[in-house]
Amino acid sequence: MKTTIKTITPESLAEAKNLIFGGEVVAMPTETVYGLGGNAFDDCAVQRIFAVKGRPADNPLIAHVHTGYDLSKIIDYDPPYAKKLREAFLPGPLTLVYPSTNKVSGYVSCGLDTLAVRVPSHTGAQAFLRAVDIPIVAPSANLSKHVSPTSAEHVYEDFNGKIPLILDGGVCEGGIESTVCDVTGEIPVVLRPGLITAEMIAAVVGDCGEYAPNLTVGEKVKSPGVLYKHYSPRCKTLLFENVTDGLTAIRKTNGERVAVLCEDEIAEVFANAGVTVLNLGKTEREMAARLYELLREAEKLCDVLITIEPKKKDGVMVGVLNRLRKACTSVDIKH
Ligand code: TXA
Ligand code: MG
Numbered sequence: 001m002k003t004t005i006k007t008i009t010p011e012s013l014a015e016a017k018n019l020i021f022g023g024e025v026v027a028m029p030t031e032t033v034y035g036l037g038g039n040a041f042d043d044c045a046v047q048r049i050f051a052v053k054g055r056p057a058d059n060p061l062i063a064h065v066h067t068g069y070d071l072s073k074i075i076d077y078d079p080p081y082a083k084k085l086r087e088a089f090l091p092g093p094l095t096l097v098y099p100s101t102n103k104v105s106g107y108v109s110c111g112l113d114t115l116a117v118r119v120p121s122h123t124g125a126q127a128f129l130r131a132v133d134i135p136i137v138a139p140s141a142n143l144s145k146h147v148s149p150t151s152a153e154h155v156y157e158d159f160n161g162k163i164p165l166i167l168d169g170g171v172c173e174g175g176i177e178s179t180v181c182d183v184t185g186e187i188p189v190v191l192r193p194g195l196i197t198a199e200m201i202a203a204v205v206g207d208c209g210e211y212a213p214n215l216t217v218g219e220k221v222k223s224p225g226v227l228y229k230h231y232s233p234r235c236k237t238l239l240f241e242n243v244t245d246g247l248t249a250i251r252k253t254n255g256e257r258v259a260v261l262c263e264d265e266i267a268e269v270f271a272n273a274g275v276t277v278l279n280l281g282k283t284e285r286e287m288a289a290r291l292y293e294l295l296r297e298a299e300k301l302c303d304v305l306i307t308i309e310p311k312k313k314d315g316v317m318v319g320v321l322n323r324l325r326k327a328c329t330s331v332d333i334k335h
Contacts, residue, residue: 031092074115264282
């Protein structure tokens with residue numbers, strides 16, 4: 001199959017719409033990362049997404065809709081506090097998990113009685129979603145376990161020959177995936193941290209939990225994605241808490257090509273040590289926006305990537321550190 005990259009025009013949107021209603025998979029931009037989209041009502045299209053991506057069959061997908069889409073078509077219950085969250089943050093990088101059964105293909109939520117719904121703010125994504133006027137399920141458009149894509153070229157790297165069309169909406173501004181927030185209980189609970197933080201959610205509705213699965217008691221996990229190795233570049237990755245440990249690790253390398261990924265504040269120390277420096281930047285938004293681009297660059301130019309945890313740990317950095325730690329995990333938590 002030939003894969004083409006097209007900018008978003010009325011013609012490319014018409015082509016994308018035809019492909020979607022023909023059961024195909026189309027990559028689309030969003031403000032966070034690119035997604036691999038398919039018709040949420042079409043069992044075959046949803047299964048195709050899992051197959052093309054190599055995604056584990058028990059990791060559910062997010063349904064993406066345009067701003068005018070009638071949510072009652074796809075969810076069973078809409079708690080009053082969810083409305084407040086939508087008004088405060090949508091369209092934008094916040095996915096809400098609602099009670100929902102039998103509204104879209106059963107393959108979307110992998111047997112859970114919930115549906116994750118996202119209204120992206122990216123104008124290209126909105127144009128595409130309006131053109132099709134159905135929910136589009138879209139995981140991040142990377143091969144399973146690989147680094148998420150923040151440009152059309154990244155999608156091409158992973159899916160050339162496997163999907164017909166990539167809608168090119170430029171480089172994603174956000175850089176890390178949406179915050180996933182469960183709204184099925186009395187208070188919202190963040191299942192995956194992102195640019196909309198638990199504090200921001202609590203500021204709107206008074207309270208917000210943060211989910212940490214306790215795998216020892218054998219409970220059923222709320223968000224299966226938290227168990228899998230993710231976001232990993234194809235080079236060896238090591239994560240350190242401070243500069244000293246990073247420098248020691250460099251000294252221990254033996255003729256391998258080494259690069260260091262770190263925040264701007266300490267970049268000079270490593271540049272002076274003679275290694276390639278991948279600079280995450282200064283602010284939390286910069287670090288979120290550059291993370292995946294730099295992880296993809298790392299796998300091209302080094303054998304060993306030494307990562308130093310940025311100092312700031314709260315706010316948006318909860319999401320950045322979550323991705324960084326998973327990228328540097330050498331084993332799958334779930335096999
Ligand atoms: O920013 C994003 O969310 C991107 C763009 C493309 O929109 N999408 C994305 O999708 O990151 P994906 O499939 O890579 O991650 C979806 C996450 C997974 O951790 C999954 O387990 C969780 O959302 N999820 C999906 N449906 C769920 C549900 N019904 N209940 C709990 N977690 C759910
Ligand atoms: Mg993903």
